[in-house]
Amino acid sequence: MxxxxxxxxxxxxxxxxxxxxxxxxxxxxxxxxxxxxxxxxxxxxxxxxxxxxxxxxxxxxxxxxxxxxxxxxxxxxxxxxxxIGVTGQFSAVDNLLTGEENLLLMARLRHLSRAEGRRRATELLQDFDLVEAGRKLVSTYSGGMRRRLDLAMTLVGDxxxxxxxxxxxxxxxxxxxxxxxxxxxxxxxxxxxxxxxxxxxxxxxxxxxxxxxxxxxxxxxxxxxxxxRLIPGGHVRLRFTDVQEMRKAAHVFGDVQRDDDALTLQVPSDGGVRSLRTLLDQLDRAAIEVEELSVHTPDLDDxxxxxxxxxxxxxxxxxxxxxxxxxxxxxxx
The missing domain is CATH 3.40.50.300 (P-loop containing nucleotide triphosphate hydrolases)
Incomplete structure (x- = not known):
């Protein structure tokens, strides 16, 4: 559905x-x-x-x-x-039943016929790679198996x-x-x-x-x-093999973070295609050779x-x- x-x-x-x-x-x-x-x-x-x-x-x-x-x-x-179906923070499975019995119980609660319930249980055990575990008590399941069964039970009603x-x-x-x-x-x-x-x-x-x-x-x-992109701190890291090329690039871009030992510059950037294209065009116009370029953007933690x-x-x-x-x-x- x-x-x-x-x-x-x-x-x-x-x-x-x-x-x-x-x-x-x-x-x-x-x-x-x-x-x-x-x-x-x-x-x-x-x-x-x-x-x-x-x-x-x-x-x-x-x-x-x-x-x-x-x-x-x-x-x-x-x-x-x-x-709708709901899977909460903690597995809502019955440890005293097998995986298959948990699914059949959910099928009965969903008012499926006996034949449809068994068909649906078999299908879900296959989909969630629980066929071998299906006739074992849930108390023997690992955490990952329990969560898979929990989600499978949510899907009984499609x-x-x-x-x-x-x-x-x-x-x-x-x-x-x-x-x-x-x-x-x-x-x-x-x-x-x-x-x-x-x-x-x-x-x-x-x-x-x-x-x-x-x-x-x-x-x-x-x-x-x-x-x-809402968060400042994104940059393009440029690495050079020649200190003169790095100095030329620093002059072109102005406000950059510079590491003379590593021969790198960090140029502020939002990481988007448009800003990256602009940066490459600036390098081309100034005939500056770059050994390596990498884009760094803030992550969701930031x-x-x-x-x-x-x-x-x-x-x-x-x-x-x-x-x-x-x-x-x-x-x-």
Whole structure:
């Protein structure tokens, strides 16, 4: 099942949520195109999990309008639930059942027939490379296997939109990359992914668009490349074999960082094609020979630090996030 290309998969306007005098979401707007990966980043306590729980109908918003797959959550949450899947931060699998039994249980909860449930379970075990493990108890699974099974259970109902809330937390690098490939395959089939993650490399690798949330407000949104260009510090590194060529280049470019021992110059640049073409034209006009050229741009860690004032791995605000989660669980009951 996929979302028609004529309408956004997720459309959010003025979303607000508070717990007592604590404002968790302060009027955010989001637009997610169908068949894409949209990543929401932010420090602990920024409101990421609250956003996911509202969009997946687990809790109600205090204000704003939300449409998921064209369905207004305030008016018809059941219609939205029928086309979405949710994978939370922790695997929601039953350790006392086998992998296959977990999938069959989910099929029954989705009201699939016995034959359709078995067909779907077999198909998903194959897709997620769990055929051999399918008849083993989940208690024997590795962390990566558990996360794959968790995502497979989300897909039993063939959702058009999947919310992944920190899906690779705690996984080793190999298992994380396996999950990335699975996510890419889902999107290639037309599924829309709404991803929150604490790994900036994950958002950089996967997301078509990224939004940065801080203190309940969106502080930036764009592609990974667009966000990186917001931050100063990008440069082109030029290496020379001759000190005279380096001095000529330093005269041409003026304000540059110079290393006489390494025979290198760092020329400020946003890393874009246009600025790189301009730099090469300047070198050609001055007949300057360069041995090596490399482009260096800020990464998402730099974006995160600059726009939020703290590094991505700093656990600021953890108490408020946990407090919000406690309230959300109570409301979900």
């Amino acid at each position: 996929t979302t028609p290309a004529s309408q956004p998969a997720i459309a959010v306007t003025g979303l607000r949520k508070s717990y007592g005098d604590k404002t968790v979401l302060d009027g955010i707007d989001l637009h997610v195109a169908p068949g894409t990966i949209f990543s929401l980043l932010g420090p602990n306590g920024a409101g990421k999990t609250t956003t996911v729980q509202i969009l997946s109908t687990l809790i109600a918003a205090d204000g704003g309008q939300v449409r998921v797959a064209g369905h207004d959550l305030a008016r018809d949450p059941d219609a939205a639930r029928a086309v 959702p058009a939109i999947i919310f992944l809330d920190e899906p690779t937390t705690g996984l080793d690098p190999r298992s994380r990359r396996t999950m990335w490939e699975i996510i890419r395959r889902l999107v290639a089939r037309g599924v829309t992914i709404f991803l929150t993650t604490q790994y900036l490399e994950e958002a950089d690798q996967l997301a078509d668009r990224i939004a940065l949330l801080d203190h309940g407000k969106l502080v930036a949104e764009g592609t990974a490349s667009e966000l990186k 974006v995160f630090l600059t726009l939020t004032g703290r590094p991505a791995d700093q656990s600021t605000g953890q108490h408020s996030e946990q407090a919000s989660t406690t309230h959300e669980k109570e409301l979900a009951r």
